[in-house]
Amino acid sequence: SIASSSTPMQIVKLLNELYSSFDYILDQFDVYKVETIGDAYMVVSGVPKENGNAHAAEIASMALDFVSACEKIKIPHLPRTKLEIRCGIHSGPVCAGVIGLKMPRYCLFGDTVNTASRMETTSEAMKIQCSDNCYQILKCIGGFTLECRGDIIIKGKGS
Numbered sequence: 001s002i003a004s005s006s007t008p009m010q011i012v013k014l015l016n017e018l019y020s021s022f023d024y025i026l027d028q029f030d031v032y033k034v035e036t037i038g039d040a041y042m043v044v045s046g047v048p049k050e051n052g053n054a055h056a057a058e059i060a061s062m063a064l065d066f067v068s069a070c071e072k073i074k075i076p077h078l079p080r081t082k083l084e085i086r087c088g089i090h091s092g093p094v095c096a097g098v099i100g101l102k103m104p105r106y107c108l109f110g111d112t113v114n115t116a117s118r119m120e121t122t123s124e125a126m127k128i129q130c131s132d133n134c135y136q137i138l139k140c141i142g143g144f145t146l147e148c149r150g151d152i153i154i155k156g157k158g159s
Contacts, residue, residue, distance in 0.1 A: 002081060010077055015039065018083070021069045029062045030054065034108055040120075044108060047096050056091050056137040060144055063087040063128045070126065087128040088119025091137050118154045 003011060022041055026033055030051055034042040043062065046055030070083045092112035099107045115131055123129035129149070130138065138144045151159040 002075065002078065002083070005078055005081075014073075014075060014083075018070070018073060021073065022066060025062060025065045025069060028065070030058045031062055034106065042108075044094070047094060047108065048106075053091075053137050053141065056089070056134050057141050057143070059089050060128065060130070060134075060138055063089060067126055067128065084125035086120050086123035086125055088116050088121070088123050088130070089128060089134050090116040090119055090131040091134040115154075115157065118157065122152050122154060124149075 002014070006014070019036060019041065023033070026043065029045070030049075031043050031045045032047060034044055036042070043059065044055075045051060045058040045062075051058070066085060066087060070085050073083050075081050075083060090112055092115065093110065094112045095109045097107065098104050119129045119131055129152075130146070135146055138146060153159050
């Protein structure tokens with residue numbers, strides 16, 4: 001893995017380059033970066049400002065750009081290693097609010113957040129896996145090529 005073949009500073013530099021690239025991409029879409037935890041990067045659309053079903057297209061388009069950005073990033077100390085990400089997207093209701101006093105953070109809670117996370121963890125590398133809810137919205141919006149993977153076992157959800 002990249003982490004086991006890198007020094008801590010090399011990981012920090014790589015993640016900084018990757019997340020800076022992602023941050024630039026965010027500005028092109030109606031999305032909000034919620035947080036980064038380790039190598040996870042959480043983004044939402046339709047919160048805090050609602051945008052109807054456009055949220056699905058905004059997130060899907062952003063995810064496509066994220067995958068494209070990863071294809072271009074080179075790892076200087078591992079020139080033959082390709083950076084691969086997994087993306088997971090889901091559409092549904094969330095509870096959101098600012099939590100904490102010392103270091104307040106805008107946090108999202110609920111099954112929608114968990115389902116999106118499960119979509120990411122079960123996704124294939126350099127692919128964007130979306131839930132059926134998100135698929136149905138993207139299909140109605142049009143302009144996206146969606147391919148069914150078949151039944152996938154999702155922890156806490158079934159298949």
